[in-house]
Amino acid sequence: MARRPRPAAEGDVLRRQQLLRVRGHSLAWVPPLLMLAGIALIDFYTAGEFRMITWVVLVPGIAAAICGVRGTAGFAVLALLTYVLADSSYPTWYRSGLADFLLVGIGGALAVLACVVRVRGERHMLHMHDVADTTRRTVLRPLPPDWGGLDHAAVYLASDVEARVGGDFYDVQQGLHGTRVLVGDVQGKGLDAVEAAAALLGTFREAGYHEALGTVAERLELRMLRHSRHLAALGRDDGDRFATAVLIGFPDDASGVVDVVVFGHEPPLAVGPEGVRRLPVGTGLPLGLGELSADGPPPVQRVPLAGTETLLLTTDGVTEARDADGAFYPLATEVARAVAADPRAAEPRRLVAHVRDGTLRHSGGRLADDTTVFAVRRSLPGTGRKGRSPS
Template sequence: MARPELLRVRGHSVAWLPPLALLVGIAVADFNTGGEFRTISWIVLVPGIAAAICGVWGTAVFAVLAIVTYLGVDSAWPHQYQTGLPDLILVVVGGILAVLACVVRVRGELRMVHMMHIAETTRRTVLRPLPPGWGGLDHAAAYLAADIEARVGGDFYDIQPGPYGTRVLLGDVQGKGLYAVEVAAALLGTFREAGYHEADLATVAAHLETRMLRHRGRTVALGRDDADRFATAVLLGFPVAGPPVVEMAVFGHEPPLAVGPAGVRALPDGDGLPLGLWDLVGDHGPTVRRVPLEPGETLLLFTDGVTEARDTAGMFYPLVDEVTRAVAADPGTATPARLVTLVRDGTLRHSGGRLVDDTTVFAVRPRTKAGETPVQGGSLS
């Protein structure tokens, strides 16, 4: 695990250039000033600059160079103009303090790198990498955490192939932070099991609701204030055989957009409450709808980080309008990869890069070539 190096040009570190230029500049300036105005004592700044941008050994080298340069330049002046021992002590003490400060800085950088490594491992565990064409679907995803350093939040998505077709889940846990990540991980684990074993998409939805309630009950028993936590989600199913359709259950979430060469159409709104709130309507789950798909259509799923992105004037990101214009100008934009890039870049551009919520864009499209049907059977993933 290496700390990030500052001031790199074409892969090579040039962090040594500023302190070296300052060292030379101070020495030259001192030679070209009168004896009444000496600048050599300013050389104490050199190890201080090195401590901010160089490594520990680099800072130590500049501390030594500062002392040597000071002695050489100062001794070249007549005795009456020499700054003498007081300034030498200043340069020596300044170099020592600079090295100590650099040690503290480098340790902090290593600690940060370690934390970022942990966050990245957590993200890859919750949002596992998906192989190309997984489950017979072309897919692409972009995940932008509102907490840049944490790199993971309450948004989640996955694809699970199985003997009854391929299932897709995208959701958004209410709230932020590690507690939201816990809920996302719990729901994804249940989805990966139920999405593989259950033949009926409504049963998969019921498993997700049960898991949400179980997780919430455990955290409440631990004394955490999670009694009102819920998650919105979209659950899709692509059957093994039959006409090109998608089964869809919506849990209080924005329905997907079907984007194809012919344009953009919104899929029907769902009637289900968010996961964890079914008891408000007597544990009645969402209706599973079957929606025909046109050839070449991509299903675009997204969280509210996209639809609620605002510009400086407070206007929401016009997702449908922007996608419609892009597809009209170039029907090839409807491919998952290009569609996700379009929405991700548009969201960042519209919000000026100021994300107030986790933002996920996920696009899937059934493969139509021979031999690229959804996986049937096989081992659990």
Template sequence: MTDQQALRRRQDLPWARGRGFAWLAPLLLLAGITAVDLNTTERFRIISWIVLVPGIAAALCGVWATAAFSVLCLPDYVAADSVWPQEYQAGLSDFVLVALAGVLAVLACTVRLNGERRILRMRDIAETTRRTVLRPLPQGWAGLDHAAVYLAADTEARVGGDFYDVQPGPHGTRVLVGDVQGKGLGAVETAAALLGTFREAGYHEADLATVADRLETRMLRHRGHTVALGRDDGDRFATALLLGFLPGRPEVVELVNFGHEPPLAVGPAGVRALPPGGGLPLGMGELSEGSGPPPTRTIPLAPEETLLITTDGVTEARNGAGEFYDLTAEVRRAATTDPARLVAQVRDGVLRHSRGHLSDDTTIFAVRRTPSPHWGPSDGSPRRRDARHARSTH
């Protein structure tokens, strides 16, 4: 089942065993009103309440089902009303009311379904945008085991300013995780611009510092373009972490920190926070005293350790008492270094702590080297594998 089919299935509630039974509610209401009217005295005539049946059908069923109930109500009304003597009959005026209610119910159902189709189309567009910005990542790609979860602060949204990607290349595998300041389409455009530059520079550039410099330049160019268009997001910036996993050096990882929370290294020996980078966010490099991007740090990393990276939606999550979410404590309770289980534990912990009310978009990303990296074809050459991948995707 595709994502779109699953979404449409959720829209057509209620469901059981793959078949809808939304028609059951108006049918039971019709039968109940008729039975009560026939089994009560003339002082309690409720057959006119049958006007509720088409309205309930319009809210739950499709157009044809609503039309069927609207038509069914007419002979049911006539039959139930004719049972009583003339002086106790509801009469023609209520019959007209039932008929008019049926027509209005069909029109209301048509409007409802058209609105739902528009929402589905909008969600399809948002889903396509999300898959373009946050492309699906193959498991075990370029010798890395990774897992990621993205949670939108707006429950109706499917894409925001958080971004992440993994880019293998001849100089190792690079990872980028970040968070664009602000919300809306402007933040999505900025994330897409940064990811596009990362995918090219992360593959071609031998030095991680050069990749970082290219990202800073791209951020400034993107801001200049938006200002030229007359938009007011010329001061937009992005925090980010840029990682480099070097071929032949499994004991270390390179890291450039653009004002982001340092990652946690989770291993059998416990949880440790990597040292903060001290760099400024992307787009604010011109404010630093020195020139160029933040320094590239080489951090020791045990083969069994997993790096956990989160955006500020995790660290800023609060409960009803205003207490912040304790990420380190949650990770210690998880007692696992598996990226998928670790990400799932943190996701559930954040949602439980905030009761599902996130103040900001949230990304949880975990990555580690696989025990036996597979770099490509039988000769083990990452260059040949990535060159073939580049030809197939560009």
């Protein structure tokens, strides 16, 4: 799973920690120490002409920005001692007096306080980063290579970079009737959408193992309705949430076909050395809106799929990506051009990486919605995939 670039503040924290460490040892103390030594030397060689008080108060301030609390407190004390020693080394007419001494002391105390606030904020930010990563791994669990006899690759980019996880979901579940794939997009963003996605994935992982594909589709629709009613009973205003999805079955008893159920989602693209085609499948209502249809869940449709063809499924982050002129990303055209230039571009990992890079390039890196790119095909004989999804 590819990760969206970290929020600016979080990225700055991690980059600063990396830049100020060498072989596991922190060097954050070096800049403020060098500055303090430089101030002391300049003050010594310029006598009373140099206003040391103007500069020495910066030392604990710099330490507060890059050092820990203990380090900042140490530099606050060291700066005060250095000032006292420098001030007492001059004749009486060069001495600054009690007021400047208090100013250096107060400056050091404020720097320590600022450092305490900064360190607490960084610890909270990194803790939330770990919580978000754990949530993402729970909802979008890592998929082993060649899982269920399928070669697959996935990229997920959350538009809400602070949450780092959103309403897009995907999974692969092998079972008694073959291997199933589910890719979808919950309406809305944020943790409420994550909650709905987790509910659907839990049902898919259970029913996808035991049940026929049509029954899995029915269970998903029922789960979304139950979830919405539960939220409404709690008085929450997101009880009318729905989800678009594509449910795909790779049956064990037929290698040249796939079974597809489409819940209001864009149908998959079949990408192979011969080109790109959209699967000729109809689409039903999104999950959660099934009560509006008198025919029930959309039917299971069996369509041919060559062994060299890869199914490409994307969510709104790809299909609705716009450039500076407001033009949508031409997914099918770009993929067809890539496959024509290099037939190996139809391989799941290459295909996902190409669509990811093309979407980000087309939108200038500004994603209006959560973005999922998922590619899957039956594993070719003698080609076990050893790598992981592109990152």
